[in-house]
Amino acid sequence: MQTVFGFARADHRRVFAIALPMIISNIAAPLLGLVDTAIIGHLPNSVYLSSVAIGAMVVSFLYLLAVFLRMATTGAVAQAFGARDHAEQHQLFTHGLFTALLLGAIIIALSPFITSFSLWLVAPDPQLLGYASDYIQIRLWSAPAALTTLICLGVLLGRQDSRTAMWLVIITNLVNVILDLILIVGLDMNVRGAAYASLCAEWATAIVGFYWCRKTIGWEFSKARIVISKLRLFLQANGNIFVRSLTLQLCMAMMTGYAARYGTTIVAANAVLMQFLMLISLGLDGIAYAVEALAGEAKGKKRPEQVRYWCRITLLWSALFAIGYSLLFWLFGQHIIGLITDLSAVVNTAMTFLPWVVALPLLAHWSYWLDGVFIGLSWSKGMRDTMLLAAITGFIPLWWLSKPLENHGLWLALSGFLIMRAVYQTLWLLRRGRQIV
Structure with missing residues (x-):
């Protein structure tokens, strides 16, 4: 058997059969914000x-x-896929759609409050308020679509169909x-043009993603049922990861929100550099x-033992990509x-802070890889607790x-937050490593 870095060549290929399409698509994913930023960045003011940066944030x-x-x-789908439980995959998709559409409708209903509260919290320069408010109000109408796409990506990735997931991201972009070219330039x-472009892209992606998932798992509306006991377990896992995600996003939002107190140029520079961070995180997430x-x-x-094997081989590639x-x-x-x-x-200003971005992949790849391990093993409580500890003892x-x-x-x-x-x-992981199955 041929080996590379101590692992079977065939297993490297299997890792990249999943990872490579997602690396390609996840490097492209930030274009939803990057294209807006680049085109707006070439306008004369x-x-x-700065308005798009705050609104997109x-x-x-x-x-x-x-x-x-x-x-x-x-x-959950990955484990059902490994157990060849097709009924469970169908049920998970049903519960996911229900949750996504419900949360999306709530976000739309609360959009005026979300807009006013978020801009009050960020406290940007008064000349940015009108533009940022327009951008947020328009984009929030895509909430049901954006959340449905997340469910579709979860199903496809859990079934190791990363090629189809890649095409979803390509369609969005x-x-x-x-x-963007039609509305902003033309x-x-x-x-407002940047916001409408993103809105349409998100709805188009959700429609296509739903169609593909429906075909992949044989989902039928007539057979879809909400099972309360299973929905409760699904929501419990989601609740733990929600707390984890809330903590993470609060820390990340500080990079734009608190920077607004240092002036519009700093906000704009951080918006540019955050595109680097998105490339780092989403590339390593592949x-x-x-x-x-x-x-x-x-x-x-x-x-x-197979769980541990896949952890070792993927950790190797995570480190190599971080160096790259x-x-x-x-x-x-x-x-x-x-x-x-x-804009000179x-x-x-962005060049002044670029060294931080150069160092971030080496600091961050550990936590991104470990997130993948925790997700695959459904350790949602561990994701929640470790994120809270990192914010309390690191970022704050x-x-x-x-x-x-x-x-x-x-x-x-x-940087300290990512290390912690x-x-x-x-x-x-070391404490729970013997309780994998």
Whole structure:
């Protein structure tokens, strides 16, 4: 048997059969915000860029907060897939759709309150308020679609069908790019054009994703039933991951929200650099998706040694990708910033903080990989507890003590937060490692 890095070549191929499509699609995923940022960034006034940055931060906070839907679905479907339980996969999709549509309707109903409260909390410059408010109000109408897409991605990834999941992301970005060019460049709709482009892209993706999942698992509306006992377990797992996601997004939102107190140029520079962070996290998550699906399937088959094997091989690739990301940002970071915006003040400010971005992949890849392990094994309580501990002992004290450093303090707090996440997750994994199945 041929081996590479001590693992069978065939097993490397299996990891990348899942990971590579998701790495490609997840690197493309930030284009939903990146294209908006890049096109708006080339308009003559930085007010547009700052407004989109704040508006997108609020909407992303909500939708990324709801990523618990994707995570809980992936782990549960992966285990049902390993056990070859088709009825359970059908039931999980039904419960996922019900939850996504209900939460989406609630977000739309609360959209005026969400908009006003979030902008009060962020307290941006008064000249940004109108544009940011328009962007948020428009984007929130896509809530049912965005949450449904998360369920579809969870089902597809749990079944190791990452190629189809990749196409969902590609569709989102193609629609968004085309409409950005039409609405922003062609019709001169600036911020509102960016919001409408993203809205249409999210609804198109949800419709296609539902159709594909329905065919994949043979889902039929006439056979769909809500089973209260199973729905309660599904919601319990989602609740734990919700707390985890809320904590994470509050820390991430500080990078844009609190930076607003340092001026519009800092906000714009952080918006540009956060695109790097999205590339880091979603690229590393490509490997994490592989361990979610493979470890979850092995758990469903009740094979703990196989779970550990997939954990080891995916950890190797997570580390290699982190090194690659750091080298890429070190060598080409300035060029990437220039592609996003040509506003000289924003470019110069972003370059000041670029070293933080260069270091982040090496600091963060541990926690992203461990998230994948926890999701595949359905350790939602561990995800919740370790995230809370990292925020309480990492982000909050570092941010408070480094406030005199202003924006450098925010990046320091983020780095410390990522390190503490990895520490607490590793301790949890070592403690629970013998209870995998």
